Structures are given as structure tokens and as C-alpha cells.
Amino acid sequence: xxxxxxxxxSSPDRGGKQHVAYTDRELPPTVFLRCFVRSLFLQxxxxxxxxxxxxxxxxxxxxxxxxxxxxPSRREAFSRHLEPFNTQPYMAEAxxxxxxxxxxxxAMGRASPARVLGFKSALAGPLAALGDTFFWAGLRPATxxxxxxxxxxxxxxxxxxxxxxxxxxxxxARAYLFTAGIRLGDGVLDAVGSLKLAERAGLVKKxxxxxxxxxxxxQLAAQTMYLGYPQPWSPILLVLVGALVVKxxxxxxxxxxxxxxxxxxxxxxxxxxxxVTGMP
Amino acid sequence: MTLGIGIVALVVLIAQVERKGVxxxxxxxPLVLGALLGALLGxxxxxxxxxxxxxxxxxxxxxxxENLPDNEVIGTGAVxxxxxxxxDEGPLPLDVATxxxxxxxxxxxxxxxxxxxxxxxxxxxxxxxxxxxxxxxVSASLNLVGLIAPAFSAALLSALAAALGALLIxxxxxxxxxxxxxxxxxxxxxxxxxxxxxxxxxxxxxxxxPLAAVGAAVGIxxxxxxxxxxxxG
Numbered sequence: 001x002x003x004x005x006x007x008x009x010s011s012p013d014r015g016g017k018q019h020v021a022y023t024d025r026e027l028p029p030t031v032f033l034r035c036f037v038r039s040l041f042l043q044x045x046x047x048x049x050x051x052x053x054x055x056x057x058x059x060x061x062x063x064x065x066x067x068x069x070x071x072p073s074r075r076e077a078f079s080r081h082l083e084p085f086n087t088q089p090y091m092a093e094a095x096x097x098x099x100x101x102x103x104x105x106x107a108m109g110r111a112s113p114a115r116v117l118g119f120k121s122a123l124a125g126p127l128a129a130l131g132d133t134f135f136w137a138g139l140r141p142a143t144x145x146x147x148x149x150x151x152x153x154x155x156x157x158x159x160x161x162x163x164x165x166x167x168x169x170x171x172x173a174r175a176y177l178f179t180a181g182i183r184l185g186d187g188v189l190d191a192v193g194s195l196k197l198a199e200r201a202g203l204v205k206k207x208x209x210x211x212x213x214x215x216x217x218x219q220l221a222a223q224t225m226y227l228g229y230p231q232p233w234s235p236i237l238l239v240l241v242g243a244l245v246v247k248x249x250x251x252x253x254x255x256x257x258x259x260x261x262x263x264x265x266x267x268x269x270x271x272x273x274x275x276v277t278g279m280p
Numbered sequence: 281m282t283l284g285i286g287i288v289a290l291v292v293l294i295a296q297v298e299r300k301g302v303x304x305x306x307x308x309x310p311l312v313l314g315a316l317l318g319a320l321l322g323x324x325x326x327x328x329x330x331x332x333x334x335x336x337x338x339x340x341x342x343x344x345x346e347n348l349p350d351n352e353v354i355g356t357g358a359v360x361x362x363x364x365x366x367x368d369e370g371p372l373p374l375d376v377a378t379x380x381x382x383x384x385x386x387x388x389x390x391x392x393x394x395x396x397x398x399x400x401x402x403x404x405x406x407x408x409x410x411x412x413x414x415x416x417x418v419s420a421s422l423n424l425v426g427l428i429a430p431a432f433s434a435a436l437l438s439a440l441a442a443a444l445g446a447l448l449i450x451x452x453x454x455x456x457x458x459x460x461x462x463x464x465x466x467x468x469x470x471x472x473x474x475x476x477x478x479x480x481x482x483x484x485x486x487x488x489x490p491l492a493a494v495g496a497a498v499g500i501x502x503x504x505x506x507x508x509x510x511x512x513g
Contacts (some may be wrong), residue, residue, distance in 0.1 A: 044301040045426025047402035048346070056404055058423035078413055082406070089304060136342040137484055140306065144339065147311050148332045156324060159315045167305050205485035212336075213482065213495020214502075218475040219332055221503055223469045226329075228373060232503040235469075239496050242473040246489065249477035254350075255337055256386045258474045263382050266470035270463030 027104065034062040036178050039096050042089050046089075051086035056096070063100045067107035067194055077103065080113055087124040088131025090212050091192070093174045097181020098188045119186060127192065134197040138204035139169055145208055149215035152222035216242060281365060281446070287320045288361035289438035289439035295353045300343065300395075301427045310334035310356040317357070320362040326372030330360050330380070333468075336475035337385065340482020348399075351391025354438045358384040361442025366449040375456075375464035379449045381471055387441050391434065398430045 042055035060081050068074035102116035110204060147162030154161070173195065180191035220235035245262070252258055295308035306312065311331045318327015334356050341349035363372060363380035405422050412418040453461065480492050 025304045041301065041305075041423060045402050045405050045423045046300065046399055047406050047426070048400045050402045050406050051346075052421045054402075054409060054420075054426070057409075058420040061420040069289070072439070073335070075413055075416065075418075078418065082410060122336040132342070132344050136344070140309075140342075141339050141479075141483060144306070144309060144311060144335050148335050151311070151328050151332050155328060156315055156319070159312055162309075162311060163306060170305065202485065204489070205483055206491055209480070209483050209485050209488040209491035210495035210498075212476060212479055213492040213497070214340075214499040215495075216336075216472070217496055217499025217503060219336075219472055219476075222471050223329070223374070223472060223498075226371075227465055227469075232507040233502075235503060236500050238469050238473055239500060241470070242476055242496075243493070245474055245477040246480055249474065252478070252481075254386075254389070255475065255478040256389075258478060259337070259385060259471050260382055262470040262474035263378055263464070265466035266378070267460065267463035268469030269470075270466035271459050272461055274462040 001081055001274055027063055027100070031066050032100070032182060034177075035096065035100060036093075036175075037113075038062070039093060039174075039178070042092055050082060050084045050149070052089075052092065053082050053085050056085050056092070057081040060099065060103070063103060065278055067103055076113070080117060083117060083120070085120060088135065089126040090135055090170060090174050091127035091131035091177065094127060094177035094181045094188045095120055097178040097183075098185050100182050101185035113215045116207060130192070130197045130239070134201040134204065135170065135173075138201045138208065139166060142204050142208035142211060145211035145215045149211055149218050152218050281443070284321055284361070284365045285439045285443045286358050288317065288365075289435040289440045291317055291320065291432045292353055292357035292438040293435035295357070296431045297427050299351075299353050301430075308353050310338055310352050313353065313356045314360050317360045318364065321361070323364050323367070323372055326364055326367075326377070327360055329372065330363055330377050331356065333381065333472050333475055334359060334385070336472065336479045338388070339479035348392050348395050350388035351395055351434070352388055354391035354394075354434050354441075355385050355388030357434075357438030358441035358445060361438065362445030362449060365442060365446035366453070373453075373461075373465065374468040375461040376453060378464045378467035378471060380445060381468075383448065384441055384445050387437070388513050391437070392436070394433055395430065398426075398433070401429070402426050442465055495500060 038061065041058060042052050044058070045054040046052060047054065053260060057078060064074065064077045064081070081099075093135060095125050098119055099228035100114055102111060102119055106116060108115055143162050143166040146165060147158045150158035150161055176195075177188070177191065181188040217239055220238045221232065224234040224238070225231060245258070246272040249255070249258055291313065295313055299308040311334075312329075314327045314331015314334060315324060316327070318324040318331070321327070334341070334352065338350065338352040338355070341352050343349055361382045362384055363377050366376050366380070405425055409418065409420075409422050412422075424491065466468065480488060485491065
């Protein structure tokens with residue numbers, strides 16, 4: 001992505017480095033890489049007034065420093081990115097890449113600052129909805145349940161399976177959206193569309209529901225074997241008990257009362273069962 | 281015990297940073313954290329056992345916009361830490377795990393309150409950044425300052441809860457008769473069932489309930505097949 005620079009004029013900054021009033025088409029890859037790494041800290045200072053704005057400026061910093069000489073134009077650029085902003089953190093890569101694309105045009109006098117503000121505010125909401133639906137409500141539960149299901153069989157390797165399955169998708173999406181944003185600017189929406197996140201979210205969530213059923217059976221089998229209860233009838237019975245608790249669970253906002261109730265029921269059944277059967 | 285508490289504090293500190301502030305690669309999820317704490321505190325299997333149940337319990341805990349979920353990092357650190365620190369040696373007894381879950385999982389709600397407090401306090405960092413911008417002496421590294429207080433608060437709260445929880449659980453298990461402890465042990469799979477029911481309510485998929493029933497049926501068939509083949513007990 002790098003091309004050579006054609007200096008128009010320069011002004012030294014406090015550190016002695018020369019900052020060029022920007023005339024070239026693109027920033028060097030090292031600047032993009034620094035912005036990408038910094039984007040991983042997007043929510044470090046999430047705040048109730050500007051939300052992700054501090055993190056967004058932090059991520060944009062290497063690009064803005066390079067594009068604008070020290071002075072009013074740089075301060076103005078920094079201020080632009082302290083406007084309130086919030087979206088799903090992985091999908092934010094599309095906005096970040098696109099913002100860099102727009103800032104390059106602004107620095108070369110080819111676009112107005114209002115353009116980049118409009119770009120950010122137009123994308124934030126829709127990308128948040130997409131990202132929340134696919135990643136938070138779909139991929140994360142599905143891969144976590146895969147880990148829960150495999151844990152009784154594979155132990156710690158199940159944890160690794162969860163992390164690998166999740167992060168292959170997560171990191172690939174981040175990298176793809178960031179580079180697409182830099183290349184395409186407003187066209188990043190096509191790149192987002194090509195991922196088909198909305199369609200895939202439905203399938204991933206259904207997969208999560210099936211995996212939940214299998215995972216519960218696997219966990220209960222492991223726990224009842226650990227306790228020395230008769231197999232396979234004790235985990236099967238417990239799964240059936242679970243079916244009875246599903247409706248009451250839906251009514252609760254917090255699970256802790258349900259936890260207490262289930263523990264209490266367990267104590268009652270355990271005490272009665274032990275007293276009757278003589279089994280520990 | 282002191283070393284164990286230190287381990288809980290350090291692990292929770294790092295996990296709290298990863299949870300929302302950096303990367304968010306699910307390294308702070310209960311399943312992962314439970315395994316890590318288990319490995320460091322000398323009972324990997326016990327840590328995974330509890331971590332799996334907590335993963336079900338907090339499956340639907342997601343941060344959407346300003347809506348904060350219960351803080352599962354603080355909760356996991358406290359529950360797993362207390363359970364493993366309460367046991368001197370040998371595999372984790374499930375009555376201990378049940379007590380840890382019932383007594384300490386609700387601490388995650390306090391964690392949520394702390395998260396909300398820090399997010400309001402972070403506006404101070406934003407105001408400082410805006411002032412520095414006006415004066416021309418700005419440093420975007422102020423972004424990293426927002427990681428510090430939540431991480432240390434989570435570590436302190438979780439470690440303290442794990443320590444006090446371990447003492448309380450040790451005392452209770454000595455006090456309780458064997459019959460009650462046997463009942464508490466059954467409480468652990470019952471809690472798993474309840475957590476799974478709660479997890480199902482958080483999966484917003486069409487026909488989630490029948491699909492979960494299909495999954496459970498597959499699981500049951502696998503158990504029956506395993507039993508018939510002599511693979512399961």
C-alpha cells in the first residue's frame with residue numbers, strides 16, 4: 001500500500017522529526033499497522049459521555065500525526081475524533097479504516113471534514129447491530145458451548161478449541177474490515193455486506209441452541225460420574241428436570257435465585273436419596 | 281493460601297483488562313478463566329468443572345451499548361478461587377463447589393455496579409484530553425489510563441471474596457453433617473441444569489427450545505450408546 005512522498009513543505013516538531021504537509025496518496029504500511037494495533041484498545045477508556053471516542057482517537061493518532069503538521073490543522077483533526085462514537089468493537093475496524101481513507105482525502109484538500117463525520121455517524125449504529133447479533137449473540141455462545149461440550153472429554157484442549165474457533169473468525173474479520181475500510185472508504189459497506197453476517201447469525205445461533213442441549217448432557221454425565229451416581233440414568237433424569245426449569249428461567253432477570261432454588265432442591269433430593277438408599 | 285489469593289488477584293487483574301479494554305479475544309470468559317485458575321491453584325479439572333457451569337450461567341452476559349452485564353470475571357475469580365482455596369488437597373468435592381457458586385456468583389452484580397461507576401468516572405479522562413487539546417499538550421495515551429482502576433478494583437474484590445469465601449466454606453463443610461454435604465453435592469448438577477435453562481433463555485434464535493431439545497436428545501442417545509458399549513460407567 002505504500003508509495004513515496006512528495007514534500008510540499010515541512011515544519012519541525014518538538015522531537016526534531018520533519019512533518020510534511022500531506023500531498024501523497026497513501027500512508028506507509030507501518031502507520032496502518034500502528035493504527036490497527038491501537039484499535040485493539042478501543043474500549044480502554046469507554047466513558048458515558050463520548051463512549052469509544054477516546055479509544056478511537058488513540059487508534060487514529062499515528063495516521064493523524066502523519067497527515068497533519070503540528071498546529072491548528074492537527075488539533076482540528078484530533079477534535080473531530082473526540083466526537084461521541086460507539087459501535088461493536090470488531091466492526092469498528094471498518095469505520096477506522098474508512099476514516100483513515102477519508103482523512104487522507106481531507107489532508108490533501110479533496111474532501112471536507114463533514115464527510116468523515118457523516119461517514120462515522122452513519123455506520124456506527126448499523127455496524128453495532130450487525131456485530132452484536134453475529135459476534136456477541138451468535139459466535140461467542142456457539143464456540144463457548146463447543147468448549148463446554150468437549151471439556152469432559154478433552155479437558156484443557158476443549159478450552160483451546162473454543163479460543164481457536166472463536167478467534168480465527170474474530171481476528172480475520174477485524175483485519176479484513178480494517179484493510180477494506182482503508183482501500184474503499186465509503187465502499188466498505190460492500191465489504192461488510194459480503195460477510196453476510198446477518199444471514200449467518202441465524203444459523204450460528206441455532207447451532208448454539210443444539211450445542212447447548214448436547215453440552216448439558218455431556219456435563220451432567222461427567223458430574224454424575226464424578227459423584228458415582230448410576231449411569232446413564234442419573235444424567236438423563238437431570239436433563240428431564242432441566243426441561244421443567246426452562247420456562248421459569250425465562251421469567252428471571254438474574255439467575256441467582258434460580259441457582260439458590262436448584263441448589264436447595266438438590267440438597268433436599270440428595271438428603272432424602274442418601275437417607276433412603278444409603279449411598280453417599 | 282496467601283500465594284493462592286495473589287494468583288487470583290493477578291489473574292483477575294489481567295482478565296479484567298482483556299474483558300473490555302484490550303483485544304476481547306474471550307480469554308476472560310469463565311471457561312478459560314476457570315481452567316487457568318485451576319491450573320495455577322493445583323486443580324485443573326476442578327477449575328474446568330466450575331468454569332463450565334459459570335460459562336452456562338453467564339452465556340447471555342453481553343455488553344450492548346450502555347447496557348452492562350454482570351461482571352463474570354469478578355464472579356469467576358471469586359467462585360473458582362474460593363472453591364479451590366477451601367480444599368487442602370485432593371480433587372474438588374462438589375459440595376464445596378456448590379457452596380462457592382451459591383455464596384459468591386452474585387458478587388458479579390457488584391462488579392457490574394463497579395463497571396458502571398468507572399465508565400462514568402472515565403469522563404474525567406475525556407475532559408482532561410479535551411483540555412490538553414486546547415492547550416496543545418495532548419497525549420492520546422491517556423486512553424490507557426482507563427484500564428488501571430477497573431483492573432485493580434476487580435482484582436482486589438475478587439481476591440478478597442475468594443479468601444473470605446474459602447474460609448467460610450471450610451468452616452461450613454466442617455460444620456455440616458455428611459447427609460447435608462451429600463445433598464449439596466447433588467446441588468452442583470442441579471445448578472448446572474438451572475444455568476443451562478438460563479443460558480437457553482439468552483439464545484435469541486427461532487425455535488431455540490426445540491433445537492436445544494434435539495441437542496439434548498442427541499446427548500442422551502450418545503450416553504445410552506456409550507453405556508451399551510461399556511465406555512461409560
